[in-house]
Amino acid sequence: MNKSNRLGYPELRRMAPEALRMIGLPLGLADRIADVLTWTEAATGRALHAAATLDGQVTQTVVPPVSPAADDSHHQVIDCSGASLLVFAPLIVDYLAAESHRGVYSATLRNYVHPWFLLYAAYQVSRAGYRLEISPVGHSAEQAHAFWGSQKDGEQPELWVSITPPGHLARDAVSRFPGQIFPEESPLWGAVRKAATRVDEAKRTGIVVGSAELEWLTGIIKRIRVKTSARSEMQAG
Amino acid sequence: MAMKCPVGLAALWGRYGSQLSLSEVLGAMRDEEDVMSISSLRRIRASSVSFGESLHRRIAQDNWSIREIHRRIEVDLSGEMIFEIRIREHQLHFVVYANADGPGPRDGRLRDNGFDLQGVLYEGALDWDRIRREGDEIREKVWGGRTANNTLAWTFANRSSKLFQDLRSGAALDLNERLNGGGYILRNSGAYANGRHGSHAWVTLPEDHPLKYPYRMDMFCLYLWRLTGFALIDDFCAKNPRITPMSEVTKSRVGVGNSSGIGTVATLVRWPSVLAATAFAREFAVAHALVKQRALRRKDLDVITERLDIAIQGAEFAADRDVSGLQLVDELQTLRQICVQARADSGVSAKALIASAESAVSREALEELRSALTFADEEGAAIAEQIIPLLIGFDRATAPERLIGEELVYLTDEFGWALNIDLTTEASTHYFWYKSEQNGENRRGERRTDEGVDRETFVNMPGAVQEYAAALAEAPDDWTLGRLLLARPELSMVAARVNLSRATPCTTIHGNIIHQDFRPADLIRYFLSILGLTHLTDNSIQWVTGIGFSGVPVTSDSAVEPEVEVLV
Numbered sequence: 001m002n003k004s005n006r007l008g009y010p011e012l013r014r015m016a017p018e019a020l021r022m023i024g025l026p027l028g029l030a031d032r033i034a035d036v037l038t039w040t041e042a043a044t045g046r047a048l049h050a051a052a053t054l055d056g057q058v059t060q061t062v063v064p065p066v067s068p069a070a071d072d073s074h075h076q077v078i079d080c081s082g083a084s085l086l087v088f089a090p091l092i093v094d095y096l097a098a099e100s101h102r103g104v105y106s107a108t109l110r111n112y113v114h115p116w117f118l119l120y121a122a123y124q125v126s127r128a129g130y131r132l133e134i135s136p137v138g139h140s141a142e143q144a145h146a147f148w149g150s151q152k153d154g155e156q157p158e159l160w161v162s163i164t165p166p167g168h169l170a171r172d173a174v175s176r177f178p179g180q181i182f183p184e185e186s187p188l189w190g191a192v193r194k195a196a197t198r199v200d201e202a203k204r205t206g207i208v209v210g211s212a213e214l215e216w217l218t219g220i221i222k223r224i225r226v227k228t229s230a231r232s233e234m235q236a237g
Numbered sequence: 238m239a240m241k242c243p244v245g246l247a248a249l250w251g252r253y254g255s256q257l258s259l260s261e262v263l264g265a266m267r268d269e270e271d272v273m274s275i276s277s278l279r280r281i282r283a284s285s286v287s288f289g290e291s292l293h294r295r296i297a298q299d300n301w302s303i304r305e306i307h308r309r310i311e312v313d314l315s316g317e318m319i320f321e322i323r324i325r326e327h328q329l330h331f332v333v334y335a336n337a338d339g340p341g342p343r344d345g346r347l348r349d350n351g352f353d354l355q356g357v358l359y360e361g362a363l364d365w366d367r368i369r370r371e372g373d374e375i376r377e378k379v380w381g382g383r384t385a386n387n388t389l390a391w392t393f394a395n396r397s398s399k400l401f402q403d404l405r406s407g408a409a410l411d412l413n414e415r416l417n418g419g420g421y422i423l424r425n426s427g428a429y430a431n432g433r434h435g436s437h438a439w440v441t442l443p444e445d446h447p448l449k450y451p452y453r454m455d456m457f458c459l460y461l462w463r464l465t466g467f468a469l470i471d472d473f474c475a476k477n478p479r480i481t482p483m484s485e486v487t488k489s490r491v492g493v494g495n496s497s498g499i500g501t502v503a504t505l506v507r508w509p510s511v512l513a514a515t516a517f518a519r520e521f522a523v524a525h526a527l528v529k530q531r532a533l534r535r536k537d538l539d540v541i542t543e544r545l546d547i548a549i550q551g552a553e554f555a556a557d558r559d560v561s562g563l564q565l566v567d568e569l570q571t572l573r574q575i576c577v578q579a580r581a582d583s584g585v586s587a588k589a590l591i592a593s594a595e596s597a598v599s600r601e602a603l604e605e606l607r608s609a610l611t612f613a614d615e616e617g618a619a620i621a622e623q624i625i626p627l628l629i630g631f632d633r634a635t636a637p638e639r640l641i642g643e644e645l646v647y648l649t650d651e652f653g654w655a656l657n658i659d660l661t662t663e664a665s666t667h668y669f670w671y672k673s674e675q676n677g678e679n680r681r682g683e684r685r686t687d688e689g690v691d692r693e694t695f696v697n698m699p700g701a702v703q704e705y706a707a708a709l710a711e712a713p714d715d716w717t718l719g720r721l722l723l724a725r726p727e728l729s730m731v732a733a734r735v736n737l738s739r740a741t742p743c744t745t746i747h748g749n750i751i752h753q754d755f756r757p758a759d760l761i762r763y764f765l766s767i768l769g770l771t772h773l774t775d776n777s778i779q780w781v782t783g784i785g786f787s788g789v790p791v792t793s794d795s796a797v798e799p800e801v802e803v804l805v
Binding site: 005006007008009010011014021026027028029031032063065066067068087088091092094095096097098099101124128165203204205206221222223224225226227228231232233235236237 | 346347348383385386432433435436437438440441443496497498499633634635637638639671672673674675677678679680681682687688689692695701717718719720722723724726727728729730731733757776777779780
């Protein structure tokens with residue numbers, strides 16, 4: 001038996017909501033972000049570490065209000081108030097996907113942390129038939145590849161996001177997983193492709209997590225547990 | 238309102254090439270409101286769609302081989318046993334680590350850190366080094382242990398304390414008399430098994446893997462515990478000539494015990510697609526039988542009668558709900574007579590059989606008959622078995638482009654039952670679910686008395702729906718759901734659940750689970766029934782016992798070879 005710090009993909013998915021609640025996410029949000037956390041940990045090995053950095057912050061910092069402001073009818077500026085994209089990546093991309101049906105096709109994303117959670121949002125929205133592109137503003141293609149590949153804290157350039165709804169695309173241009181080839185191997189989609197491959201592998205063989213992350217995870221989910229008493233023991237059944 | 242057709246069912250139906258019409262089957266189903274009320278769910282009984290039944294069919298159809306290849310049981314009942322399982326090209330081993338008795342009977346609750354028996358199911362060849370190391374891990378660390386990715390399950394069981402007390406008393410004992418009415422040798426509190434401690438969860442197994450099916454791994458572990466119990470008893474009898482061994486007939490009556498608490502209620506709420514799959518598939522199987530069986534054959538009625546006999550065995554201790562346990566036995570006997578008469582008359586349709594029963598018995602007994610019908614309809618069982626993974630496979634995505642006005646209309650139409658529940662009284666929000674520090678065991682506290690409300694487990698779907706409706710009503714008319722959820726991200730879960738209900742019916746229990754009058758046992762019964770357990774007994778309003786695989790013939794090869802190696 002080769003015992004390691006290996007979690008089954010569904011095992012992490014089951015633990016994730018409670019961990020996310022304990023870092024301050026509301027119950028109804030934690031359930032959804034559990035998918036983001038699990039997929040991204042499998043894809044990049046950086047999700048649990050990012051979640052742990054949010055642990056201990058006040059709720060308003062973990063889930064600040066994020067509100068879009070219109071530059072014009074086709075462009076939004078979204079200031080994330082320093083929020084982690086662990087929490088907001090799918091919400092922002094869903095919002096832009098919805099707005100794209102009315103002709104709002106682009107946004108500038110600023111003041112965020114943990115950009116690698118956008119890989120999950122891009123993957124999901126492409127499965128629904130949308131075409132999404134995200135580019136770090138002012139980066140060359142080479143720099144953009146490095147940006148999506150690094151998954152490191154630090155650099156947080158403004159991100160240019162464009163999205164096109166399914167009906168506006170030629171059929172062969174729609175990006176869908178699994179098995180279809182992305183029409184353009186942009187830096188973002190190159191990273192998404194690698195991430196999706198790693199996720200498929202993790203579903204077969206499990207997710208190897210660092211000792212510190214595993215210790216943090218198993219510790220934080222215990223915080224949701226309530227101290228026991230003779231009365232409490234009677235409440236089990 | 239007729240039952241809605243889940244997305245993808247028409248295509249599934251088409252693949253079977255049934256002579257029946259799908260719309261006719263859907264038309265024979267009860268409507269969702271009727272199926273999903275708490276009282277209706279409570280009455281549902283094990284059917285051909287139950288997870289234990291579909292496992293048993295698969296074992297028989299695919300000729301699974303299960304052989305006991307090692308046994309070492311000491312006088313104090315400690316030791317090890319190993320079963321080898323071969324399914325097509327797959328070789329699995331089930332290793333049982335038996336422990337001596339503790340200072341007292343073990344409850345088998347999640348809070349416990351000691352069990353009579355600990356089991357490991359893994360895929361691969363016999364590997365004594367691994368078996369030794371894994372034994373150390375599971376015995377020493379129990380809930381905190383970790384295993385390898387080719388482990389399929391860790392599972393736990395306890396011996397029947399009464400039975401083993403009698404066995405060890407030294408007195409003569411005929412097990413055929415003692416277990417004439419069924420019962421169990423081992424019991425397991427919840428089919429705690431797969432996808433934990435680093436084991437390989439069923440959902441990520443290869444598509445053609447024989448255990449890739451919802452709850453199949455859990456039920457297979459229960460099945461293996463039943464065989465383990467027989468082997469333990471055989472071993473005991475071989476060493477104690479005053480004990481008369483069980484005959485094959487007795488063994489077929491004896492199942493594996495199970496007891497479950499309020500955590501199962503939280504499970505039903507947490508996994509709406511599982512709820513939808515199990516509730517819809519069972520209703521589908523009943524409806525299919527009603528439509529298909531225009532003239533029940535004698536062998537069909539024999540199958541139905543056998544199922545009623547199992548129900549009769551278990552009804553005596555049934556809770557006093559619609560009817561008392563004794564009255565339920567009488568009513569089941571009445572149903573049995575109706576079936577015997579139908580067999581004599583010949584040519585009776587399933588619909589006519591149900592019509593006769595409706596006027597003679599309570600709804601509680603009627604549901605036993607409706608479930609029993611499904612055992613006599615192989616085609617319906619086969620299709621319903623495939624409906625379950627179809628529905629469980631739906632993910633909980635949102636539809637961000639939907640306009641909030643459209644969502645509010647849908648919510649009002651489809652979730653009116655939730656919007657109409659008054660949650661303003663103290664009684665209506667009396668309870669909350671929480672996890673205790675004792676290994677996370679689920680418990681139900683009183684909201685205004687107990688600690689832990691800030692960490693409560695989600696079970697209040699009506700409350701979530703009401704909050705969602707209020708937010709939809711307050712938001713500007715031109716907003717999309719995507720815009721609303723960016724402003725109110727805490728509504729993401731309920732929005733996803735409502736969206737799921739567009740893909741499949743039966744996603745939500747229609748009732749208030751946190752109300753003072755709610756009895757958790759009502760939904761625990763439903764959960765145990767979808768697993769396939771019978772002989773359900775309310776030990777309290779939040780603790781239900783049952784028996785699995787009672788009436789199932791023993792299929793283990795039971796060939797014990799000489800000890801290969803002693804572990805200690």
